[in-house]
Amino acid sequence: MQEEQQPEAAADPMSSSDAPEDGPKETSSISQNISDADAFKILLEMKLQKRQKRPALPSTVTELDTEDGSKVYVVGTAHFSDSSKKDVVKTIQEVQPDVVVVELCQYRVSMLKMDEKTLLKEAKEINLEKLQQAIKQNGVMSGLMQMLLLKVSAHITEQLGMAPGGEFREAFKEASKVPFCKFHLGDRPIPVTFKRAIAALSFWQKVKLAWGLCFLSDPISKDDVEKCKQKDLLEQMMAEMIGEFPDLHRTIVSERDIYLTYMLKQAAKQIELPRASENEPRKYIPSVVVGVVGMGHVPGIEKNWNSDLKIQEIMSVPPPSASTTQSYLQRLTEVPQQ
Helix, strand or coil, X not given: CCCCCCCXXXXXXXXXXXXXXXXXXXXXXXXXXXXXXXXXXXXXXXXXXXXXXXXXXXCCEEEEECCCCCEEEEEEECCCCHHHHHHHHXXXXXXXXXXXXXXXXXXXXXXXXXXXXXXXXXXXXXXXXXXXXXXXXXXXXXXXXXXXXHXXXXXXXXXXXXXXXXXXXXXXXXXXXXXXXXXXXXXXXXXXXXXXXXXCCCHHHHHHHHHHHHCCCCCCCHHHHHHHHHCCHHHXXXXXXXXXXXXXXXXXXXXXXXXXXXXXXXXXXXXXXXXXXXXCCCCEECCEEEEEEEHHHHHHHHHHCCCCXXXXXXXXXXXXXXXXXXXXXXXXXXXXXX
16 A cells, blocks of 8 residues: 655645734735735745744754755644643744644544533543444454554543543634645645554564553553653653563554654745746745644654655555465464463
């Protein structure tokens, strides 16, 4: 299975009607015959004037540069953190980006549109219907893996009374306030991650991992979440359980580091300015990008930033054996040798 190298943006939350309140006042005296190119330049100039040359950024932000002069500000977040939401808002307001990239894929984009109350309810409710749907979409083992990971997320949600992904919803809302700001989904599709993770494990490794996830019950405080600013809480809990499975860490963390880096670099391409006519030479300016990712991915993004990345290999899914399900059922009846 191969995925195209650059998925389309999930949404472009900006429309001309979303310009800052002072926009229409400043442009009301402009002739109605103004060209689209001139109008774009005027609005872009307004945006650039608002962009801080030396932005005051939170300590959770890592600044990266591309070869053509574009800038990428990566906000490392804890997925269950009010502080992270504030960091995202502050960064977007300061740098007025051209693109915002978030650690979501098309299979999880619904969390951007749900309110906190609905998300809290959804995260806490893991039932047979959801399990059947996950298995139908991803296969038996990948579906079970997805539900077990949802159980980890639900455990944190129940402990904290806080829905996941608040920083992504804040990023979406703030991006809609910035002129000409696009919103991109930057994470690898979750079915690909699950299937590659399952394929990397032996049968008994899968059983052991599932057992650990099923009996997760440690209490978590809000202080624990903020302490995990150096490593995202959900990823830290997973890392503790998968530490003895380096192949699983590779598929769930390291490969996604590569994918996220690739998508950030794709988003940071120079911007072509509109031309008044075909005869006018093309002009480009560096872009500004804000990436919103779990703190645990930031070191990997920095490590891969200057590499020539290819994502075809990490987008492939190993074909399942024809007798996979039957083999699992047979092995469950076997007694492992000591």
